[in-house]
Structures are given as structure tokens and as C-alpha cells.
Amino acid sequence: DADVTQTPRNRITKTGKRIMLECSQTKGHDRMYWYRQDPGLGLRLIYYSFDVKDINKGEISDGYSVSRQAQAKFSLSLESAIPNQTALYFCATSDSGTGRNEQFFGPGTRLTVL
């Protein structure tokens, strides 16, 4: 099945460390997204990319950076992790060719910053 995968699934790190979360997809979708989820809150958009050469900030991009290495890969980096970046992180994809806006999510990465 075409899928969205994220690695690692769980990560514990220390304040000040650089962390990279990876996302890859076999859906053939052109658009990819990174979201953050905190307890009791909905999903908030960090960055999104509509194709390999396109990177856009979302509503909470401070402290994060991204790289779209290929159409199928979109990675999220925390240059210097801080405790309030402890959260669930989700990657999502969508296909602009359908004319719809349905996004399909990966299983998530649980990040803990000590």
C-alpha cells in the first residue's frame, strides 16, 4: 500500500541537541507538510512544501527548519532542541493533481526534550 512513514517513532534528547525527523512517502504526492500536536490541542502547521523547490513557513516555524530532498522525502530539523518542543510531530502529504485538499498523515514521532 502507498504509505507515509516517519522515523524515528520515538526520540528522547537533551536541550541544545540537533535533531532531525524524517518523512518519506510512496503515494507519489507532490505536497508535504509537518505538523506539531500538543496535548489537548489540534495540529499546528510548522512548514509545508508544494514541490521539491518550494518551502513555506507555517504558523509555528520558529526553532525549526526543513529540507525537501526529493519529492518523496521531507525532513524536519530542530537546530537546538528546547523542552517546549516536546510534542508529537506528524508528516502529511497531499496530491495537488486531484483538485482536492485531502491530507494523509504518517504515524507520528514522539519527541521528548529533557
Place this chain on the structure above:
Amino acid sequence: GQQLNQSPQSMFIQEGEDVSMNCTSSSIFNTWLWYKQDPGEGPVLLIALYKAGELTSNGRLTAQFGITRKDSFLNISASIPSDVGIYFCAGLFAAGNKLTFGGGTRVLVKP
């Protein structure tokens, strides 16, 4: 930023009951999506709505795109234990190009 108000924040269900939840916004949408998230997993798309007034079903789930284009409703009929989880609405504003998510409705089983 633009926001979606989703209610209720949580609810208890008893097997066999019908339940409803809704999302509202002060701005006009041209897309409404409903997702379910199980513990430890990513959100899964349940229903997508693209036209004002549209009523769409997926099994025991029914969702409607409000006539004013500022709200949407999700109904679950004859609930079963596996309906437990968090349900999110998401919308695309008429002038926007990215989704905004509601805060979620946590569905729990009555003890």
C-alpha cells in the same frame, strides 16, 4: 490567526448511542475534512466535503457541510467501543491554501 472552534471538547458514549460534534468558524470555508486519531497513531481521513449543503456518509458516520459555509457537523450513529478516539475537523478557507484544524473532540466510553 484564523481558528476553528470544535465542540464538544470531550464526550462520553454508551454503546448504541448516536453522537454529534461540530466545528464553526467566523470565515467562509470551501473544504471541510473530518479525521479520527487513535492513540499512538496519526489522524485518518474519514470524510471530505466540498460543497455547501453537502451531506456525505461513510458507514455509520455522516458529515455535513453547512449552508453558510462556516460550519460542519459529524454524526456517529449506533456507536461502538472502537469509535473511541479523537475526532478532528479541518478546513480550507476560501482564500487560503493550507488546512486549519479544530482542537479535537475526545470520545470516551461511559464507565
